[in-house]
Every structure is written in C-alpha cells, then in structure tokens.
Amino acid sequence: MPLWTIYHPADAYSDSDKAELAEKITDIYGTVMPRFYVGIVFQPIDARNFYVAGKPADRFVRIVMEHIARSFPSIEISRRFIDRVNTLLKPYVEDRGFDWEFHIDETPFDYWSINGYFPPRADTEDEKRWRAENRPSPRTHD
Amino acid sequence: MPLWTIYHPADAYSDSDKAELAEKITDIYGTVMPRFYVGIVFQPIDARNFYVAGKPADRFVRIVMEHIARSFPSIEISRRFIDRVNTLLKPYVEDRGFDWEFHIDETPFDYWSINGYFPPRADTEDEKRWRAENRPSPRTHD
Amino acid sequence: MPLWTIYHPADAYSDSDKAELAEKITDIYGTVMPRFYVGIVFQPIDARNFYVAGKPADRFVRIVMEHIARSFPSIEISRRFIDRVNTLLKPYVEDRGFDWEFHIDETPFDYWSINGYFPPRADTEDEKRWRAENRPSPRTHD
Numbered sequence: 001m002p003l004w005t006i007y008h009p010a011d012a013y014s015d016s017d018k019a020e021l022a023e024k025i026t027d028i029y030g031t032v033m034p035r036f037y038v039g040i041v042f043q044p045i046d047a048r049n050f051y052v053a054g055k056p057a058d059r060f061v062r063i064v065m066e067h068i069a070r071s072f073p074s075i076e077i078s079r080r081f082i083d084r085v086n087t088l089l090k091p092y093v094e095d096r097g098f099d100w101e102f103h104i105d106e107t108p109f110d111y112w113s114i115n116g117y118f119p120p121r122a123d124t125e126d127e128k129r130w131r132a133e134n135r136p137s138p139r140t141h142d
Numbered sequence: 143m144p145l146w147t148i149y150h151p152a153d154a155y156s157d158s159d160k161a162e163l164a165e166k167i168t169d170i171y172g173t174v175m176p177r178f179y180v181g182i183v184f185q186p187i188d189a190r191n192f193y194v195a196g197k198p199a200d201r202f203v204r205i206v207m208e209h210i211a212r213s214f215p216s217i218e219i220s221r222r223f224i225d226r227v228n229t230l231l232k233p234y235v236e237d238r239g240f241d242w243e244f245h246i247d248e249t250p251f252d253y254w255s256i257n258g259y260f261p262p263r264a265d266t267e268d269e270k271r272w273r274a275e276n277r278p279s280p281r282t283h284d
Numbered sequence: 285m286p287l288w289t290i291y292h293p294a295d296a297y298s299d300s301d302k303a304e305l306a307e308k309i310t311d312i313y314g315t316v317m318p319r320f321y322v323g324i325v326f327q328p329i330d331a332r333n334f335y336v337a338g339k340p341a342d343r344f345v346r347i348v349m350e351h352i353a354r355s356f357p358s359i360e361i362s363r364r365f366i367d368r369v370n371t372l373l374k375p376y377v378e379d380r381g382f383d384w385e386f387h388i389d390e391t392p393f394d395y396w397s398i399n400g401y402f403p404p405r406a407d408t409e410d411e412k413r414w415r416a417e418n419r420p421s422p423r424t425h426d
C-alpha cells in the first residue's frame with residue numbers, strides 16, 4: 001500500500017544504508033498492516049537531472065509517499081506520523097548534511113490490487129491472515 | 143490520459159515483451175478514448191533499489207496508474223476494469239513467477255493539457271475527431 | 285511544493301537546456317511562494333521504455349506536476365496557469381518537433397514536510413520569511 005519513491009543523489013546511500021532504511025520504514029507500517037504492503041523505490045538522480053529552487057540539487061532527498069490501505073483519521077494523527085518519519089529519516093538526511101522534503105498522497109482503497117486480489121479492509125479476518133502469513137491469499141469474505 | 147508507470151526487474155521483459163504489453167494496455171483504453179491518450183513508462187529497477195516487505199525485490203512488478211480522462215462511475219465498473227487488467231497482465235507477471243501490485247489514482251480532468259490543447263470532454267465531437275484521427279487538433283467547441 | 289517529473293527522450297535536452305528550463309519553471313512559482321519549494325526531476329527515458337498510443341515514443345515529453353502548497357481557487361485560474369506553462373514549454377517541445385502532455389495533481393497541504401518542518405500557510409509571516417531567505421527555518425506561529 002504505501003509506495004515510497006525516494007529521489008536521492010547517486011552517492012548518498014550504500015546498498016546497506018538502503019536495506020537498513022527500507023527495514024525501518026517497513027517497521028513503521030508493519031505495526032498496523034501486512035509488511036508486504038510496503039513498497040520502496042530508490043531513484044538515484046544526477047544533479048544535472050534534479051533541481052531545487054532552480055539550482056542543481058546534489059544534497060537533496062525528495063520522497064513521494066502514496067498511501068492506499070489507510071487514510072489518516074485526523075490531522076493530529078497525520079502530524080504524529082510525519083514526525084515519526086522525520087525521526088526515522090534524520091540519520092539518512094539531516095545527519096549527512098542533506099536537505100529533505102516529502103509529501104503524502106492518499107489514493108482510493110478500491111482501486112488497488114495485489115497478485116490479482118482486492119486487498120481486504122483493515123482489521124478483517126482476511127487482513128489478519130495476510131498479515132500473519134506476510135503474503136496475499138484467496139479472500140474468504142467480502 | 144492514463145499514464146502507467148511500470149517498475150520491474152531489469153531482466154523481466156524483452157523489448158518485444160514491452161511492445162506487446164504496451165499494445166494490449168492501449169487496446170483496453172482504445173475502445174473508449176483516443177489511443178494517443180495512453181502513455182506507458184517502463185522503469186527497470188535493480189533489486190538493491192526496490193524493496194517489498196523490507197526485502198530486496200527481484201521478482202516483483204509494481205504499477206502506478208494515473209487516470210485523467212475518465213473517472214470510474216461506480217465501484218462495480220472499477221472492479222470489472224481491475225479484473226480485466228489482471229487478466230491482461232497474467233502472462234507478464236503470474237505466469238513468470240512474479241508478484242505484482244497496482245493502484246489507480248484519479249486526477250482532475252481540468253488540469254490536463256496535450257500539445258497545448260485542453261482535451262475535449264468524453265464523447266464530444268472534438269473527442270470523436272481526436273479519436274478517429276488519433277492525434278490532437280484545434281478545438282472546435284467548448 | 286510543486287514537484288515536476290519530466291519524462292523526456294534521452295537526447296532531448298542538454299544540461300544547459302535543463303538548467304534554463306528549471307530556472308523558468310521556478311520563476312513561475314517564485315512570484316507567489318518560496319523558490320526552494322520548486323523541485324524538478326528530469327527522467328530521460330529510452331524509446332523502448334516509453335510508449336504512446338502503443339508505439340515507442342522517441343519524440344514525446346510527458347510531465348507530471350504535483351501541487352501541494354497551493355490549490356487552484358477556480359477553473360479560470362487553472363486555465364491561465366496551464367496556458368502560461370504551455371508558453372514557457374514551447375521552445376522545449378513544439379519548437380523542437382516534440383509532442384507533449386502534462387497533468388497536475390493536487391495533494392494535501394497537511395501531509396507535507398520540509399527539513400522536518402510543517403511548511404507555513406500561504407502569506408503568513410513564516411512563509412514570507414521562508415520566501416525572503418529562500419530556505420526553511422523554525423516556525424514562529426501556528
């Protein structure tokens with residue numbers, strides 16, 4: 001469900017940085033949904049293809065997050081989530097001297113498909129099983 | 143209008159696979175709108191830049207679809223569309239042992255432009271002409 | 285805030301074309317918001333990874349714009365903006381024989397973060413300071 005696209009300078013992260021960051025991002029969502037819902041795409045971008053304020057950006061990380069499985073029930077909860085994300089990101093951005101920016105879009109739950117299945121609603125039996133088994137399986141209820 | 147971004151393992155598809163898949167995707171939309179509305183970007187992603195469930199994803203295809211020209215009039219019609227897409231994708235995902243996931247976002251019709259024109263509304267004379275000629279041309283009505 | 289993703293043929297633009305285009309895009313937004321809100325990602329795409337109307341696209345530029353800081357207050361204003369963008373793009377698309385298409389999505393202001401800060405609302409003291417200094421700084425009001 002969440003799909004993160006992370007645009008970053010080509011030399012910003014080692015493979016093990018990426019693996020570690022991906023694990024931590026997945027942990028945030030994994031407390032409330034199947035871990036396999038979490039998709040992350042790292043996109044290394046050359047400074048000549050990446051501009052902020054009209055200048056080539058060689059120390060900037062830009063993240064786009066698409067949320068599908070859950071929508072924020074209130075602004076307060078969205079702020080708490082965003083603060084957690086900033087805490088998680090700190091060692092990968094601020095502590096390395098990078099500027100960073102992210103935004104979240106929410107897209108329709110009903111227009112979503114995994115391995116040919118329509119994913120179950122939050123906290124249903126099917127979602128609990130998907131989460132416990134960490135993989136999609138045939139739906140057993142509407 | 144629809145813009146598909148297809149993230150896939152670098153070795154998943156040959157050039158002719160891609161051409162064939164692009165043709166089939168375009169056929170689905172081409173029954174109701176100009177074929178040139180359909181844009182498809184294939185993005186080969188290395189497993190070290192692609193994570194699902196916190197693990198490098200080397201057998202996973204993730205598709206993001208942005209719909210602009212049409213919005214689904216009902217959940218039933220969206221489900222039928224999604225099932226058709228899964229049938230179309232099967233030879234390129236399930237039959238090759240890949241997991242796959244997609245979601246659709248709908249964006250505002252009015253905030254869209256092709257070759258400097260505001261595209262015509264569905265089923266108008268202008269849209270019929272654009273579809274018949276398979277290219278944009280000056281608008282003749284509001 | 286605005287994030288532009290520009291998919292283009294690999295040989296479409298020189299580095300100085302990109303720098304010049306990025307500057308002009310930033311100028312449009314810079315009249316009403318901090319220039320550092322403007323992010324632009326150029327994505328060179330091979331024709332074998334880029335399809336329009338089911339055919340490989342070697343002379344096509346596709347732009348996706350995500351707007352966060354401002355939403356259009358009326359259709360008229362969105363049309364004026366889109367016309368300005370087309371005027372700006374003309375030397376980079378039409379005058380080089382490229383077809384081009386773009387669309388704009390608007391995403392929630394509240395789900396947005398820069399350098400750990402929630403950006404200020406339009407025309408507040410904090411936004412004026414961010415704009416004058418062209419960088420984010422601690423918030424001084426709600």
